[in-house]
Amino acid sequence: GESVGLHLPTLSVQEGDNSIINCAYSNSASDYFIWYKQESGKGPQFIIDIRSNMDKRQGQRVTVLLNKTVKHLSLQIAATQPGDSAVYFCAENRGGSYIPTFGRGTSLIVHP
Amino acid sequence: GAVVSQHPSWVICKSGTSVKIECRSLDFQATTMFWYRQFPKQSLMLMATSNEGSKATYEQGVEKDKFLINHASLTLSTLTVTSAHPEDSSFYICSAPGDYYNEQFFGPGTRLTVL
Numbered sequence: 184g185e186s187v188g189l190h191l192p193t194l195s196v197q198e199g200d201n202s203i204i205n206c207a208y209s210n211s212a213s214d215y216f217i218w219y220k221q222e223s224g225k226g227p228q229f230i231i232d233i234r235s236n237m238d239k240r241q242g243q244r245v246t247v248l249l250n251k252t253v254k255h256l257s258l259q260i261a262a263t264q265p266g267d268s269a270v271y272f273c274a275e276n277r278g279g280s281y282i283p284t285f286g287r288g289t290s291l292i293v294h295p
Numbered sequence: 296g297a298v299v300s301q302h303p304s305w306v307i308c309k310s311g312t313s314v315k316i317e318c319r320s321l322d323f324q325a326t327t328m329f330w331y332r333q334f335p336k337q338s339l340m341l342m343a344t345s346n347e348g349s350k351a352t353y354e355q356g357v358e359k360d361k362f363l364i365n366h367a368s369l370t371l372s373t374l375t376v377t378s379a380h381p382e383d384s385s386f387y388i389c390s391a392p393g394d395y396y397n398e399q400f401f402g403p404g405t406r407l408t409v410l
Contacts (some may be wrong), residue, residue, distance in 0.1 A: 215397050226299075226388050226401035227339065263311050272338060282329060285338045 195292045202260040204289045206273035209254060213275040215271075217283055218247060218258045222269045230258070230271075268293045301402040308379055309410055316405045317372045317388045318345075318389030325391035326367035328364075333404075335387040345372040345389075369396050379409045 196201040196202050208216070214235040219227035233240045233247045233256075242248050256273050270290050274283035298321040308314050318328055326347045331339040342366055344352040353362035361383075365376040376383055388404040 217397075217399075219401075224386075224404070224406070226301075226390075226404045228401070229399075232397065259372070276397055281392060281399075282341065283333075283399060284341070287338050288336075 187289075192287070193203075193290045193292065195291070196263050196295065198263060198265060198293055198295050202263045202293075203290060204258045204260075204271050204273075204291065206256040206258075206286050207254060208256060208273070208275050208286070210275060210277055210284075211254070212278035214278050215250060215276040216244060216247070216256050217274045218245075218256075219272045219274060219285075220269045221272060221288070246249055263293050265292075265293045265295055267291060269280075297321070297391070297393055297400045299389065299400045299402040299403050300387060303320075303405060304403065305406040305408075307408045307410065310321070310380050311378055313375055313377045314375045314379055314407060316376070316387055316389075316407070318374070318391075318402055320370045320391045320400075322394070323364075323391075325372075326369060327392060328366065328372040329390045329399075330364065330374050331388045331390070333388060335386075339388060342374075345374075347372075376407065381409045383407065384409045 207240050218230040219230045221227045228258045231242045231245050231247050233249050238249050270288045272288045273286045276295045298320045319398045329346040330342045330344040334337045342357045345364045347366040364374045369380045378399045386404050390399045
């Protein structure tokens with residue numbers, strides 16, 4: 184069935200570097216996308232979202248890019264810090280639904 | 296933002312026993328709540344939608360007689376894992392929608408270990 188997937192299961196970066204986490208989705212009916220951060224033993228924490236009528240959205244140190252042509256979503260974290268170490272999930276809300284469907288997740292490891 | 300709590304945060308039980316997990320919306324009302332299951336190093340999988348005042352809606356492949364859901368009030372949903380087995384060991388997470396479309400608040404999760 185259609186699903187949201189990720190290219191890289193683990194990403195290791197040095198503190199201060201910029202991080203890019205990628206996500207591929209296959210459901211063209213999805214109209215809303217969210218990035219969540221999950222620290223070990225905790226629930227998902229909202230980071231940033233983007234609607235399908237946008238291609239870029241910026242937050243504090245984070246930027247989400249959406250390329251609907253190739254069904255690709257990315258999360259960019261500027262000046263990555265050790266506290267950013269976590270698993271990052273992209274999720275999609277399929278058209279008409281407000282329940283997020285989660286992708287596989289990428290583990291971000293930030294080395295001091 | 297709104298806060299969703301879960302209790303207990305972790306539980307260890309013997310095989311064959313039943314375990315109840317609570318999900319509460321602390322400062323808002325939720326007519327709907329969602330239950331997810333997450334195995335180690337895997338993603339969150341939606342198990343069921345809990346509806347206040349009516350039966351829960353289960354996702355395909357989730358046994359409704361094994362995972363009993365009761366939405367007792369506008370702030371409380373419970374998930375009971377009946378006759379638990381080691382393969383039920385997982386991280387169970389609930390969420391509740393906020394006032395705005397697409398807004399979801401997640402609980403901190405409950406780690407269930409079945410011996």
